[in-house]
Amino acid sequence: MCNTLLAACPAGVDPNVALEIDPVTPHAFDNQYFINLQKGMGLLTSDQVLYADARSRPTVDAWAANSSDFEAAFVAAMTSLGRVGVKTDPALGNIRRDCAVLNS
Known part of the structure; x- marks a missing residue:
């Protein structure tokens, strides 16, 4: 997979170029991403660690x-995230203008 990624992203490439996280079914919402991890085809090291780590491998396999x-x-995760709520009142906490920096 590494050679495939290198070929898709050669040296000096425009930083605005994007690679598909799932090269097998890039336009489908399916479980192919996890099958790819089993085959060592994770795009990012942090993705592939999900399969390499004994704690998360059973979930990847399932x-x-x-x-x-x-x-x-x-669906369960999106439902939970949808219930988190969005801060709209600065008195309830710091609502950042820039996600990387606390407002002064």
Whole structure:
């Protein structure tokens, strides 16, 4: 996979070029990302660690094997995130203008 990535992103490439996180089914929402991890095809080292680490490998294996389980977990995660709420009152905390810097 490394040679594939190197060929897709040669030296001196425009920094605005993007690579697909899933080169197999890049335009589908499916569990192929996890199958790719099992094959050592993670785009980023941090992605591939999900399969290399014994703590997260069972989840990768489960979602690679069963797209319905992956989709159900995704729905549950998005539902939970949707309930977090958005701060709209500065009195309730720091609402950053720039995500990387606390407002002064």
